[in-house]
Amino acid sequence: MIPAPVDYVRPETMTAAFAALSDDDAKILAGGHSLIPLMKLRFARPSVLVDVSRVVPSGVEATAREGVWIGGFTTWRDIAAAAELTGPYSAARACAAAIGDVQVRNRGTIAGGLCHADPAADMPAAALALDATLVIASPAGERLGHFDGFVSSPFEPHLGVQEVLTGVRLPAQPAGARSAYQFVEDAASGYPIAGAAALVVVADSEIVQCRLGITGVSVCAFRPLATEENVLGWGSRSDWRDLCSRVRSACDGVTVMADRSADAVYRATMAQLVTARAVRQAFLDAAAAETA
Amino acid sequence: MSVIRDSWGLPGTKIGCDTSQCGACTVLLDGHAVKSCTVLAVQADGAELRTIEGLDGTNGLTTLQREFHDRHAVQCGFCTPGMIMAGSALLDEGLALDEERVREGLKGNICRCTGYQPIVLAVLAAAAGVDRSTPANAPGGGR
Numbered sequence: 001m002i003p004a005p006v007d008y009v010r011p012e013t014m015t016a017a018f019a020a021l022s023d024d025d026a027k028i029l030a031g032g033h034s035l036i037p038l039m040k041l042r043f044a045r046p047s048v049l050v051d052v053s054r055v056v057p058s059g060v061e062a063t064a065r066e067g068v069w070i071g072g073f074t075t076w077r078d079i080a081a082a083a084e085l086t087g088p089y090s091a092a093r094a095c096a097a098a099i100g101d102v103q104v105r106n107r108g109t110i111a112g113g114l115c116h117a118d119p120a121a122d123m124p125a126a127a128l129a130l131d132a133t134l135v136i137a138s139p140a141g142e143r144l145g146h147f148d149g150f151v152s153s154p155f156e157p158h159l160g161v162q163e164v165l166t167g168v169r170l171p172a173q174p175a176g177a178r179s180a181y182q183f184v185e186d187a188a189s190g191y192p193i194a195g196a197a198a199l200v201v202v203a204d205s206e207i208v209q210c211r212l213g214i215t216g217v218s219v220c221a222f223r224p225l226a227t228e229e230n231v232l233g234w235g236s237r238s239d240w241r242d243l244c245s246r247v248r249s250a251c252d253g254v255t256v257m258a259d260r261s262a263d264a265v266y267r268a269t270m271a272q273l274v275t276a277r278a279v280r281q282a283f284l285d286a287a288a289a290e291t292a
Numbered sequence: 293m294s295v296i297r298d299s300w301g302l303p304g305t306k307i308g309c310d311t312s313q314c315g316a317c318t319v320l321l322d323g324h325a326v327k328s329c330t331v332l333a334v335q336a337d338g339a340e341l342r343t344i345e346g347l348d349g350t351n352g353l354t355t356l357q358r359e360f361h362d363r364h365a366v367q368c369g370f371c372t373p374g375m376i377m378a379g380s381a382l383l384d385e386g387l388a389l390d391e392e393r394v395r396e397g398l399k400g401n402i403c404r405c406t407g408y409q410p411i412v413l414a415v416l417a418a419a420a421g422v423d424r425s426t427p428a429n430a431p432g433g434g435r
Contacts, residue, residue, distance in 0.1 A: 001310045008334060029335075036330045037311035051335065077324070101400025102378065103315060106324040107331065190399070 003039035007048040011055055014164070018139045020050045021162045028052055028164060030073065030112030033104050056111060056166050060084045067172040068092075072111030072135075072165050076100075079110060089170055090285070091126040091179035091197040091278075098122045098183055100190060111165040117151040117220070119257070120191035124151070124221030126181055127168070128213025129197035135167040144169075151220040174209070176289050177201045180281035182274040183216070186261045192216035193262045194271040196250075198278035202286040206235030210279065217256055217271045224250045224275070231279050236287065240280070247275045293317050293328040296343055304344035304373045308402070315401030318374035319343050325381035327400070344373035347380065356380055356418040365414040367405030374401050379415045389419045 008029075011017040020026060027046035029035060030053075038044040057071035062084035070079065070092075079085060079096035086093065099105055099113070099122050113123055114134070124147070126132075132147040139162055147168075151157050159165065173179075183195030194216050201209035210228045215221040230246040250272045256264040296305050296319070305328055308316030312330040319328045320342040347354050353361070356379050366372050375398065382389065382397035389397075394415045395408070403411060 008332070010334070029332075032332065032335065033312055033327075033330050036332070040311055040329075049332075053335070101315070102381070102397055103318060103325045103327045103400040104312065106321075106326055 001040035003036075004042060004045045006039065006046055008051065009048060010051040010053065014055050014137055015139075017050055017052055017055050017164060018162045020048060021164070023047055024161060026050055026161075028112075028115070030056070030115075031075065031108040032112070033100070033108045034112070034116040034118065052164060056109075056164065058109075063172075065172060066169070068170040069135075070110055070168045070170070072167050073109050076105035076108045076110070076113070077102075080105060087289075088173035088177040088179055088199065089130060091129055091181040091199065091282075092123070092170065094181035095122040095126040095195075095197065098181065098185075098192070098195070110168055114147070114150070114168070115157050115159060115165055117155050117157045118191075119154045119219050119221070120189075120216045121221075122181070122183065122192060122195055122215060125183075125195045125197035125213040125215040126179070128221055128223050129179055129199045129211045130170045130173075131211060133169040133171065134165055135169060136163050137166045138163040142166075148223065154219050173199065174201050176286055177209070178282045178286035178289060180278045180285065182277035182281065184270045184274055188261065192274075193267055194274050196271065196275040196278040198275070198282040200231075200279065200282040200286050202235065202283060202290050204235075205237065205287060205290070206233055207231055207279070207283055207286075212250075212275060212278075214250060214271055214275060217251060217267055218254045219257070222254060224252070224254075226252055227275060234279070235283065240276070243276045243280060244272065247272045247279065250275045293331075295333040296328060296341075302343050302345050306370055306373055308370070308374075313402065314371070314374075315378060316371050316374040318377040318401060320377060320381055323381070323384060325378045325400075342377075344377060347376070354380065354418075355421040356383060356415065359414040359417040359421065360411070363410050363414045363417065365406065365410040367403075371401060371403045371405075375403065375411055379411075379418070382415065383419055389416060391416065394419075 025047035029049040029051045056073040058073035060082040076096040127147040179199040181197045183192035197213045199211045226249040251268040258264040306316035308314035312327045317328040
C-alpha cells in the first residue's frame with residue numbers, strides 16, 4: 001500500500017517544529033504506529049509529517065513531591081519497564097504492557113498514543129485514574145491541561161494546530177495509594193473490549209479514596225463518578241459479590257459502543273467486570289502496603 | 293520496508309498486511325524488533341538495522357533457525373523471517389523463557405498455517421540450546 005505523497009521534516013528545535021506545524025494539514029509524527037498505517041490506507045492524507053523525535057523528550061523521572069514525569073517520546077516499552085511507575089503508578093505500567101505487541105511497544109510513544117485518541121486505547125484509563133496532566137508546548141509558551149477532558153470525540157484531541165504534547169505528569173499520590181489496570185481483550189484486534197484502571201487509598205482495611213478510568217467502551221475514556229463513590233467502604237470485610245454490585249453503575253450515562261466483537265450489553269458487562277477486578281487488585285496491593 | 297526490499301534487494305523481509313498487524317516484515321532496529329512496514333526509512337536514520345539476511349550462526353544458521361528447520365516450524369514459510377527476527381529479539385533479551393513468555397513475545401507475528409505450536413517449541417528449544425552446547429548436554433538433545 002502506498003500512502004499519498006507527503007513532505008517530511010525533522011526539526012531540530014521546537015521553534016522550527018511550530019513553524020512546520022503552521023500548515024493546517026501538517027501532522028505530527030511520533031512513533032508512527034497509528035499514523036503510518038492510516039496513511040497507507042489513505043484514511044489520513046497529511047501534507048507534511050513533522051517528525052518530533054529530536055524535540056520531544058523521552059524518559060521517566062520521579063520526584064517525591066511532584067510525582068512522575070513521562071517524556072512524550074517515551075516508548076511503551078520503556079514505560080512498561082519503568083521502575084518509577086510502580087506502587088501508586090502501577091496502572092500506567094500495566095496499560096503500557098497491554099498495548100499491541102512487542103514491535104508496536106518498541107516504537108509507539110505515550111504522546112503519540114494519547115494524541116491519536118483512539119477510543120479503544122489502553123493508556124487513557126490509567127491517565128484518568130492517575131489524574132494525568134499534559135504538558136503542551138506552543139508558540140505562546142507552555143500550558144498544562146488535565147487529561148480528563150483532553151478527548152471528547154474519537155481521534156480528535158483538544159490540541160491546537162501548533163500545539164505539541166511534550167510530556168505527561170502523574171501527580172504525587174497519598175502514601176499507600178495503589179493502582180491497577182484490568183482489561184478484556186478482543187482476540188482479533190488485541191484492543192480492549194473494555195479496560196479499567198483504578199487508583200485506591202485504603203485505611204483500616206477499606207477503600208477511602210478511589211479514582212477510576214474506563215476505556216474501550218465509549219467514544220472516549222471516561223471516569224465513572226458514581227462508581228468511584230460506590231466502592232468507598234469496600235474492603236477486607238466485604239466480598240467479591242458486594243464489589244460487583246457496587247460497580248454496576250460503571251457505564252451509567254454513557255453511550256456504550258457495539259461492534260462485531262461485542263454488543264453494547266456484553267461490553268457494558270465486561271466494563272463492570274474489569275472495573276471490579278481493577279478495584280480489587282489495587283485494593284489488595286494497597287492493603288498489603290498498609291500492613292507492610 | 294520498500295528500501296530494504298526494493299532499493300537494497302534483500303527480499304527476506306516479507307510484505308504481509310503492510311499495516312503493522314502481521315509481523316512478516318519484522319526486522320531489528322538497534323536490536324529491537326520492529327515492523328518495517330511502519331517505519332519510514334528516514335526514521336531509521338543512524339540506527340543499526342538487521343534483517344533476516346543478517347543473521348549469522350555456525351554453518352550459516354543461528355540456533356533458532358536450526359530449531360525452526362529441525363522442528364518443521366514452517367509451513368508456507370511466509371511468516372518465517374518475521375517469526376525468526378521476533379524470536380531472535382526475544383532470545384537476545386536473555387530472560388528466562390517459558391511458553392507464555394514466548395507466545396507474548398510472538399504476539400505481533402501472525403501465522404496462518406502452523407497453529408504456532410512448533411514455532412513456540414522452536415523458540416523454547418533455541419533458548420534451551422544455550423545449555424545444550426555445554427559438554428553435559430552434548431549428545432544432541434534427542435532431536
